[in-house]
Amino acid sequence: MDHIPRLSEVLYVGLCRKIGTTTEVAIRRDVMDMKEMINTPVQMYIGCRYIDTGSFREGFRFHSSDQDIMYWSVNHKIINNISQFTIYDASKHTIILMEDTDTPPGFVRLRLLTQPRDYFINSAVVSLNGIHYLSNLLWKEKWLQKIKEMKAIKNVEGHGPCLTGYVGDIENDYALCFISKHWTKITSNWIERSHEYTWPPEYVLTEILKSGFHCVAIGNDILSPSYELEWRLSFSRAEQKLVCTMNHAQFLCYGLLKIFLKEVINHSIREPLLCSYHIKTTMFWIIPLETIQWYPNNLLNCFWKCFKYLIHCVYRGEFPNFFIPQNNMFSNKVIGSNRICLLEQLNQYYRMGVSCLLLSPTLRSILEPALRTSSFSDHFVEGHVKSVEEIDTLARFELFSLSFSNSSYQQIVTQLKSVERLLQFSFSPYQTLTLQYCTAQTLIDMVFIAAQSSSCSTNKERSGLERTFCKILKLAGKIGFVSDLLYLALYYYRIGRYHGTVKLIPVIRKRLSQPFIMYEILDVEGYKAVCSLSLSQRMKIVWARNLTFNVSVLYIEEFLLEQQEAEKNGRPSLYISPFLTLEWLSVLSYYRLGNQSLYQQSLSDLKTLLLYDDGTYMPTKTKDLSWQILGICQHVLGDLHGALHSYRESLKQEPCHKIQKATETRISYVERQLQ
Numbered sequence: 001m002d003h004i005p006r007l008s009e010v011l012y013v014g015l016c017r018k019i020g021t022t023t024e025v026a027i028r029r030d031v032m033d034m035k036e037m038i039n040t041p042v043q044m045y046i047g048c049r050y051i052d053t054g055s056f057r058e059g060f061r062f063h064s065s066d067q068d069i070m071y072w073s074v075n076h077k078i079i080n081n082i083s084q085f086t087i088y089d090a091s092k093h094t095i096i097l098m099e100d101t102d103t104p105p106g107f108v109r110l111r112l113l114t115q116p117r118d119y120f121i122n123s124a125v126v127s128l129n130g131i132h133y134l135s136n137l138l139w140k141e142k143w144l145q146k147i148k149e150m151k152a153i154k155n156v157e158g159h160g161p162c163l164t165g166y167v168g169d170i171e172n173d174y175a176l177c178f179i180s181k182h183w184t185k186i187t188s189n190w191i192e193r194s195h196e197y198t199w200p201p202e203y204v205l206t207e208i209l210k211s212g213f214h215c216v217a218i219g220n221d222i223l224s225p226s227y228e229l230e231w232r233l234s235f236s237r238a239e240q241k242l243v244c245t246m247n248h249a250q251f252l253c254y255g256l257l258k259i260f261l262k263e264v265i266n267h268s269i270r271e272p273l274l275c276s277y278h279i280k281t282t283m284f285w286i287i288p289l290e291t292i293q294w295y296p297n298n299l300l301n302c303f304w305k306c307f308k309y310l311i312h313c314v315y316r317g318e319f320p321n322f323f324i325p326q327n328n329m330f331s332n333k334v335i336g337s338n339r340i341c342l343l344e345q346l347n348q349y350y351r352m353g354v355s356c357l358l359l360s361p362t363l364r365s366i367l368e369p370a371l372r373t374s375s376f377s378d379h380f381v382e383g384h385v386k387s388v389e390e391i392d393t394l395a396r397f398e399l400f401s402l403s404f405s406n407s408s409y410q411q412i413v414t415q416l417k418s419v420e421r422l423l424q425f426s427f428s429p430y431q432t433l434t435l436q437y438c439t440a441q442t443l444i445d446m447v448f449i450a451a452q453s454s455s456c457s458t459n460k461e462r463s464g465l466e467r468t469f470c471k472i473l474k475l476a477g478k479i480g481f482v483s484d485l486l487y488l489a490l491y492y493y494r495i496g497r498y499h500g501t502v503k504l505i506p507v508i509r510k511r512l513s514q515p516f517i518m519y520e521i522l523d524v525e526g527y528k529a530v531c532s533l534s535l536s537q538r539m540k541i542v543w544a545r546n547l548t549f550n551v552s553v554l555y556i557e558e559f560l561l562e563q564q565e566a567e568k569n570g571r572p573s574l575y576i577s578p579f580l581t582l583e584w585l586s587v588l589s590y591y592r593l594g595n596q597s598l599y600q601q602s603l604s605d606l607k608t609l610l611l612y613d614d615g616t617y618m619p620t621k622t623k624d625l626s627w628q629i630l631g632i633c634q635h636v637l638g639d640l641h642g643a644l645h646s647y648r649e650s651l652k653q654e655p656c657h658k659i660q661k662a663t664e665t666r667i668s669y670v671e672r673q674l675q
Contacts, residue, residue, distance in 0.1 A: 004354075005297035007370055011357075012252060012296035014366030019255040021386055022248045024394055025059040027430045029244060031398040032057060034427065034434035038404065041418040042411050047074050049179070053236040055276065058243040060255060066171035068162075070214060070236060075117055078110070078180035078215065090114045094121055096134070100184060104220040106327035107230040110134040110178065120146075126229065133229045136161075136217035143176045151570030161218035161232060177234065181212040184233075190323045197288035200245045208238040222332045235323045242284060249294040253302045254283050256363070260303075263360040265345070273334050273342050274310075281329070282306050282313075284322040300354050311346045314339060388531045389524055395430060395535075396518060396543055399437050404445075407552070409453060412446045429535050436536060440480025443472050444487045448553050451494070466495055482511050483544040483578035489585050490547075490555055493592075501589040509582060512544060519544040519578075521616045546575040546622065558588065558632055562625070565662035574657050579617040580626050583609060587633045603637065606630055624653040628663060635670065644670045 020028070032052060043049045051057075054068030077088045080098045088095055094117045098108040112132040116122040124138040140158055147163055148156045153172070156165035162173040183191070194205050214234040219227030246254065257279045266272035286292065286309060292302050313319040313330070317339055321327035334342060349356035357363045406412045419439050427435065447469045456462035469491060477485035485508050492500035511517075515526030530542050549555050551567040551574060566574055576584075583606040590599035609617060610630055618626050631646030647667045651660060 004300050007367060008297045008299040008301070010370040011256070011363070011366055012249070012299050014363075015252045015255060015299075016248075018259075018362065018366070019060065019252060023391060024386065025248070025251065026428075027391070027395050028059045028061065028398055030428050030430040031395070031402065031434045034422075034431040034438075035402050035404075037422060038415065038418050038435070038438050042406065042414050044074055045411065045414045048072070049074055051237070053175075053240060054173070055258070057240050059251070060258075062258075066164075066173055068173045068175070068236075070175045070177055070234075072177050072179045072214065073118065076121070076178055078178050078182065080180065080182045080184050082113075084182060085113060093117070096178065098180065098182075098184065098215070100186060103230055104327070105186060106233050106321055106324045107220055108184070108215060108233065109226075109229050110215060110231055128226075128229065134231070135228050136219055136231055137228050139176065139217045143174075147174065151568070152572055153570070161216035161234075175214070175216050175234070175236075177214040177216045178231070179212050179214050181210070183209060183213070186324055186326070187213075187233075189325060193288070197290075199288040200242055204241055204245050208241050211237045211241070213238065220332070233324065238323070239280060239284075243280070246283070246287070247294055249296055249299060249302065250283065250287060253294070253299060253306065254279065256299070256303050256357075257282065257306055259362050260307075260357065260360055263362060264349070264356065273338055278310065278313075278319060278329065281319070281322050282310050285309065285320075300357075303357070304354055307346075307350070311343070311350060314343045314346060387524075389518075389522060389527045392518065392527075392538060392543075393522065395433065396545075399434060400545060402434070402438070404438050404441050406442075406445060406449075409446070409449055412442055412449060415442050416446070433535055433539060436479055436539065437481075440476040440484055443476040444480075444484065445550070445553075447472050447476075447487075447491060448550075448555060451491070452554050479540065481539060481543050481545050482517065482541055483508075483547070485511070486547055486578055486581050486585075490581075493585055493589055494554070494556060496592075498589040498592045501585055502593065505582060505586050505589075511541075512578060512582065514542075516542055517544050518542050519617070520619050544578050546577055546619075547581050549574040549576065556588075558636065559629075561662045561665065562628060562657075562659045565659050566657055568661075569658035571658050574625060574659075575622055576625055576629070577618045577622050580606070580609060580622070580629060584629050584633060588636065591637060599637065603633055606633060620654060621656045624650050624655055624659065625657050627653060628659060628666075631663075631666065635666070640670050640674055644674070 019025075036051060040049070048071060050069055050071045052067065053070055054066070055062065056067050075093050076096060077093045078096050078098055079085060079087070080100075082097065085095060090113075093114070095113045097111045097113050099111055100108045103109060110133060112121075112125060112134065116125065120139070120142050121134065123142045124134050125132050126135045126138070127133075140161075140163065144156065144158055144163055147153055147165060153165040153167055156163055158164075159173065161177075162175045164171060164173050166172070191205070191209075194200060200208070214236065215231040216234045218232050219230030220232075221227040243251070243254070258276055261274060261276060261279055265274060283306065286306055287294075292298070292305055294302060314334060317330055317334065319329045319334070321329055330339070349359075358367060404415065406415060415438075419435060419442065422435055451469060454465060456465060470488065473488040473491055474485075477488055485504065489501045489504045489508065492498070492504065515523050516530045517523075518527065527542070530538055533541065549559070549563060551563045551571060554560065554563075563574065583602055586602035587599050587606060590602055607630065610626055627646050627650035631643045631650060634640075634646055635643035644667060647663050647670070650663050
């Protein structure tokens with residue numbers, strides 16, 4: 001077994017590249033932690049909490065990973081003892097009692113103690129012996145109808161306790177659940193074990209107990225005749241915190257098991273018996289025992305012991321839930337001939353030894369070089385594995401994946417108060433960066449939403465308000481991305497201050513033309529010149545992003561048709577390249593000022609950008625809008641033939657923004673003008 005430590009180190013380094021280094025995983029978690037801290041007060045204001053859970057929240061970024069989201073109302077209070085009734089105000093909250101007598105372990109019934117305070121609860125009530133309970137089937141059915149009405153979510157269907165739907169190309173699992181801060185007696189075994197094994201650490205256990213757990217809409221249809229009234233206890237929040245306590249060797253072993261499950265055990269199986277939750281639970285049972293040395297050069301042995309535990313559970317036909325061991329997670333599916341077939345499959349891999357990992361394409365690509373050459377060793381030095389520009393690219397991607405959009409002015413005010421409160425505390429560099437990013441985005445949203453809804457009775461009032469909005473956008477341009485100053489140029493154009501727009505254009509153009517700008521394609525050599533700057537400075541001076549147009553907010557009159565069409569088709573936002581926005585505003589502003597030579601030159605620059613760009617300045621996903629915008633500019637300037645050609649080119653692009661009907665409407669209008 002002398003080769004095992006060397007192969008383990010090679011596998012460790014390969015998984016760091018595939019799954020992430022300690023730094024990368026920490027960045028992902030820090031960004032999502034801050035997102036949650038910022039969004040929580042807004043969610044409390046609207047009365048609905050939602051959090052990310054699952055692999056994505058834990059820090060994985062597998063291409064095939066879906067996103068899991070849990071929703072619950074802040075007005076529903078779950079208690080486990082009637083004596084807790086007085087803790088809550090029954091005039092403001094729907095109070096629900098968990099009952100776990102005569103239910104399978106890990107399942108409860110939800111009994112209404114007060115009148116339902118919303119339609120969804122009321123529509124899911126059934127009566128049993130004169131007592132009102134919530135039906136998990138009716139609950140999911142009503143929410144399924146509701147979510148199917150949402151244009152942004154496609155192909156919605158029920159899947160276990162969740163509703164599954166697609167937002168764009170991303171699959172989302174929505175768990176519409178209830179939260180309880182009152183832990184049941186059945187979880188006392190886990191709490192005692194945690195104290196005994198000191199895992200998780202005491203402070204993490206305290207956080208978990210404070211966060212509570214959830215009740216999700218599914219019963220045990222095998223063990224219980226009244227499964228429609230049962231709700232399964234979910235510890236997703238606790239699980240996420242437990243995963244975050246893992247050291248990196250443990251986290252990579254968890255990822256290694258997930259890859260092996262997907263690419264080997266469940267390969268080509270339509271309805272697999274094992275899922276990633278079994279893998280996670282395996283890790284939870286193994287780690288506290290301290291029977292494994294979790295080091296990079298021992299990774300293969302770590303995998304093997306976890307794999308043996310999994311086989312042992314299948315052999316016994318029992319897989320105890322980590323929080324409620326009485327709950328055998330195999331009781332429904334891994335039984336009879338199914339269990340025998342699965343055991344035979346796993347034993348085949350067991351007989352192969354750790355070489356069974358080579359059955360996975362991903363793991364084989366990592367291990368083969370070391371197997372071919374005995375002297376091969378992939379030495380791991382994290383700073384060399386991931387450069388500053390690679391880490392920055394990851395951080396930028398994580399920030400872009402966040403959503404801080406708010407639908408009302410009051411929500412924005414609430415979010416700004418949240419930001420102001422958080423600024424008083426000390427956070428990690430990437431949490432601070434996320435806070436900075438959110439502040440800029442919220443200020444931008446505030447201006448355009450407020451400008452749309454505000455009404456001034458006098459010119460003096462309007463001028464004062466516009467000056468205030470300009471100051472806010474200047475501040476956002478100073479603390480946000482280098483491209484965020486374009487929102488001030490947009491606002492100048494929106495209020496008819498075209499001179500202000502054309503004055504800003506050369507300033508923004510100069511900033512965006514620097515060789516170190518990080519946008520779609522990065523000049524690595526140029527970026528080295530700014531690596532010594534602080535993280536905050538790099539974001540403000542170096543990082544550029546697409547402009548985000550909330551489809552329900554007016555930014556520029558000439559683009560309203562596209563926003564309305566996208567909104568009809570469920571698109572919440574439109575994304576436009578900052579380089580294209582620069583030329584677009586230049587064309588329209590010079591046209592409004594009557595400067596023919598400059599607007600014609602700007603139009604020529606816009607055409608050149610579209611025709612000859614190799615993806616450096618305009619990503620493929622923005623091309624449908626880019627051609628549309630060129631057509632709009634040509635149309636405004638009176639070049640009808642040019643506009644017609646551009647609109648038709650827009651229809652040929654990948655329809656990322658779902659504006660085809662708007663394009664067809666513009667084509668029809670131009671054709672009528674040409675007749």
